[in-house]
Amino acid sequence: MRKMLLALATAAALPAMPAVAHVTIDPAQATPHAYVRAALRVPHGCGTAATTRLTVRLPDGVTGARPMPKPGWALIIAPREATGAPGGHGSAPEVATITWESGRLPNEHYDEFVLRFRAPNEPGATLWFAVRQECEGGAVTDWSEIPAEGRRISDYPHPAASMRLVPR
Template sequence: MKAPSSTLFAVATVLLCQTAQAHISVSSGPAFAAKSQELTFKVGHGCNGADTYRVEIRIPDGVGGVRPLDSTFGKAVVSKDGTGKITSVTWTKAAADVLPSDTQLYKFTLNAALPDTPFTTLFFPTIQTCRAADGTESTTEWVDTTTDHNHRRPEGTTASPAPYVFVLPARTPGWNKYTVEQHVHDLSVFADAQIVWAGSAAYSPNPSTLQLIEKEPNTQVLSAIHPGTEIWVKY
């Protein structure tokens, strides 16, 4: 790690990270490797004007210890495989509580132990069922996991994108040293860091700090991290 100048840290601040890429997204903030934590899924819209009636969230491989929370929407019902592992959680609204139109935002929460796979993306394919005022049901499958290095969907993709979390490594306040084994081309995953160093290159989510990095002699702006790179991150 190149010795950073004290000027850079004089203006460095911590920012919070929140990602919302789809109509169904994970809104509970950063997710950490090898940690049990709550994940909240936000359903912002129904289907073509119809109210959301049922939501099924599928649990990806590597995620264990799933404990869902009941909500005002309905009780959580789990499905398991032959080994007893929870493979999905479903919330269904009582038919009498279905609204005549799409007017509400819903949130669903479960606790889960995330795998020890930092700098990877976990997708949670989700099936959303809606019911119109006349009882007609329609379904949207948020199951597409096709993205590029920046979590952008390729042009021409028509399937609905699955909600996901980007798994960050465990951290402590101050400096943290990591060896990154994955491509990281979207440095917004460090949105709650003060600064990131990789050799003589640095990145900060804080615009003022980033300007100082650009002016720092013999320092480049870090724009991507490749497998096998050793980095230092200050939180």
């Protein structure tokens, strides 16, 4: 009984650990309507298989997205459907998804896939970046679950990467 109470007390004293098995985005917070350089962090492959393709679906309201080329990986940029809104200086069609493919990220390593975009002007909003991770042998993991009201991200096995928009 004493061992069990000691184990419970020790577990309760440990800090809450964030989920480490999913794709995350850094920074986790950004300023509304600001340009953001963000990195999708991929901590491992699928089981023991290497990651060979990564696709991120950009949240509504994110504009001006541009990926950073990654040596050894090909880029595919899929535009959103046309909205009829005129573009500004140097504008291109808005981006729906960005895919890095034909590279190889071994399971033993982690890496970052970088993009730049303008955050929507919505203080307090959370942006959810759904990420599809494809690996050798056909394994696929969709990091796309968005927590329901009152639930925590840790309640889900495959949460989407999230970024909170906070005022300056």
